[in-house]
Amino acid sequence: MAELPPLIDMSKMSSAKDIPIKLGRQVSSSLNSSTSPTATFQSPSNSFSGGERHITNQRELKPFNREEFRILLLENVNQSGKEILNAEGYQVESLKSSLPEEELIKKIRNVHVLGIRSKTKLSEKVLKEAKHLIVVGCFCIGTNQVDLEYAARAGIAVFNSPFANSRSVAELVIGEIIVLARQLGDRSNELHKGTWNKVSAGCWEIRGKTLGIIGYGHIGSQLSVLAEAMGMNVIYYDVVNLMAMGTSRQVPTLKELLGNSDFVSCHVPELPETKNMIGVQEFEWMRTGSYLINASRGCVIDIPALVNASRNGKIAGAALDVYPSEPGGNGDYFHNELNCWAEDLRSLKNIILTPHIGGSTEEAQQAIGVEVSSALVKYVNSGVTLGAVNLPEVNLRSLTLDETNHARVIYIHHNVPGVLRKVNEILGDHNVEKQITDNKGDVAYLMADISNVLSSDLKDIADQLENLSSRILTRVLY
Ligand SMILES: NC(=O)C1=CN([C@@H]2O[C@H](COP(=O)(O)OP(=O)(O)OC[C@H]3O[C@@H](n4cnc5c(N)ncnc54)[C@H](O)[C@@H]3O)[C@@H](O)[C@H]2O)C=CC1
Numbered sequence: 001m002a003e004l005p006p007l008i009d010m011s012k013m014s015s016a017k018d019i020p021i022k023l024g025r026q027v028s029s030s031l032n033s034s035t036s037p038t039a040t041f042q043s044p045s046n047s048f049s050g051g052e053r054h055i056t057n058q059r060e061l062k063p064f065n066r067e068e069f070r071i072l073l074l075e076n077v078n079q080s081g082k083e084i085l086n087a088e089g090y091q092v093e094s095l096k097s098s099l100p101e102e103e104l105i106k107k108i109r110n111v112h113v114l115g116i117r118s119k120t121k122l123s124e125k126v127l128k129e130a131k132h133l134i135v136v137g138c139f140c141i142g143t144n145q146v147d148l149e150y151a152a153r154a155g156i157a158v159f160n161s162p163f164a165n166s167r168s169v170a171e172l173v174i175g176e177i178i179v180l181a182r183q184l185g186d187r188s189n190e191l192h193k194g195t196w197n198k199v200s201a202g203c204w205e206i207r208g209k210t211l212g213i214i215g216y217g218h219i220g221s222q223l224s225v226l227a228e229a230m231g232m233n234v235i236y237y238d239v240v241n242l243m244a245m246g247t248s249r250q251v252p253t254l255k256e257l258l259g260n261s262d263f264v265s266c267h268v269p270e271l272p273e274t275k276n277m278i279g280v281q282e283f284e285w286m287r288t289g290s291y292l293i294n295a296s297r298g299c300v301i302d303i304p305a306l307v308n309a310s311r312n313g314k315i316a317g318a319a320l321d322v323y324p325s326e327p328g329g330n331g332d333y334f335h336n337e338l339n340c341w342a343e344d345l346r347s348l349k350n351i352i353l354t355p356h357i358g359g360s361t362e363e364a365q366q367a368i369g370v371e372v373s374s375a376l377v378k379y380v381n382s383g384v385t386l387g388a389v390n391l392p393e394v395n396l397r398s399l400t401l402d403e404t405n406h407a408r409v410i411y412i413h414h415n416v417p418g419v420l421r422k423v424n425e426i427l428g429d430h431n432v433e434k435q436i437t438d439n440k441g442d443v444a445y446l447m448a449d450i451s452n453v454l455s456s457d458l459k460d461i462a463d464q465l466e467n468l469s470s471r472i473l474t475r476v477l478y
């Protein structure tokens with residue numbers, strides 16, 4: 001990618017979109033010179049995100065140069081997502097793996113939108129370099145890889161796909177329960193090596209066994225339904241009181257869950273409270289000969305404690321899909337240089353190891369691509385934050401054909417007293433058609449549609465908003 005122009009020239013954005021004005025940047029003075037005070041704005045489509053829009057003024061119509069909007073997609077985002085972004089005419093660069101921090105920092109400086117999956121760590125250090133970034137799309141469920149708080153304070157919205165791969169994870173876990181109960185991994189490996197080993201000792205039906213689910217959210221509850229359909233009894237533990245699916249039952253403590261389950265499956269997010277949630281003490285509480293499955297996040301299980309419990313026969317087997325550290329791309333990476341415990345896990349044949357494939361199905365990835373890219377387009381084109389995980393969810397109905405001379409102002413700001421009054425003083429000379437504001441913690445998001453506004457007013461409005469001490473990010477869409 002070539003270097004971005006230092007700022008987005010409003011004169012080039014005549015048909016549709018936005019003028020992201022990030023901290024420390026000036027809006028091009030070309031706005032005033034390129035548009036006449038008598039300019040009018042017309043909307044041939046009934047939505048900001050719809051067809052082409054043009055500024056009509058005394059000069060000729062100028063097409064909006066969407067190619068200036070740069071999007072970087074990492075970690076092999078599905079084609080469905082790329083197509084939606086390509087169709088908008090943005091510049092989209094797509095890479096198959098994540099990037100090491102230094103390379104990521106170089107790339108992130110030049111993009112307006114970043115798409116990632118679970119591997120790309122967006123720390124404060126990385127996000128600080130993202131001078132043009134306005135939004136991150138996590139093409140997955142988890143958002144623990146992003147410093148959400150810092151992103152919000154920098155005016156960078158973050159979106160994810162909250163449940164499009166839940167079913168895929170639940171089905172993988174069902175498969176693993178049967179594979180563990182019937183020792184399928186062992187039998188298959190033996191026969192691949194030529195050994196016929198027909199045994200029934202230590203092999204079980206899952207019917208009538210108890211599955212204990214830790215974390216009864218989207219995935220946990222989906223798993224509960226599937227497990228009951230196969231005749232399992234289900235109990236679950238969650239920090240929130242949740243409605244039971246089917247005949248499952250919530251138990252009050254983790255200890256009670258572990259002591260009463262034949263199979264235990266973890267479905268909690270990565271949080272300080274879930275780190276090493278299953279450690280030495282918890283393995284002691286588990287039933288002897290039970291099984292443990294983790295397809296949530298690697299930090300949830302204390303791996304040395306798991307290795308110990310597998311070696312001493314406390315648990316009969318385990319299945320891991322996630323690890324405390326995982327490589328950025330495919331290759332020959334699962335060894336001790338990356339993770340000190342890798343050889344231990346590889347040596348234990350009663351542990352199934354999969355490379356974080358819980359959500360990796362065609363169905364899930366296709367649906368995630370559509371969901372996250374659609375949210376990104378809406379955010380970029382019309383500032384709508386529905387589904388954002390770190391900013392308040394704000395929406396206004398789209399502008400309609402008869403609304404001319406209008407603009408949409410987005411003002412992301414620190415949530416301090418008196419901001420609304422100051423913003424409305426700035427917008428006060430125009431007709432504020434609709435306005436909404438909401439906050440999430442320290443950060444507030446204001447969206448206002450104003451009419452009777454000339455293109456020459458826009459720079460002035462943007463400048464005045466930028467000069468308020470409360471501002472984080474100002475965008476003017478029209
Ligand atoms: N292996 C893979 O490919 C995938 C892994 N995941 C992981 O699975 C996790 C769970 O996904 P969802 O079910 O969609 O999340 P969710 O947010 O719908 O459910 C999580 C549940 O865990 C509960 N919880 C939180 N802290 C807890 C604690 N300390 N003790 C007990 N319960 C607690 C919550 O109250 C909630 O009910 C994700 O956060 C993600 O990290 C998600 C998708 C794919």
Ligand SMILES: O=C(O)C(=O)COP(=O)(O)O
Nearest residue numbers: 117118119140141142359
């Ligand atoms: O959705 C999630 O949180 C996952 O863990 C799946 O991550 P992935 O998209 O496979 O990197």
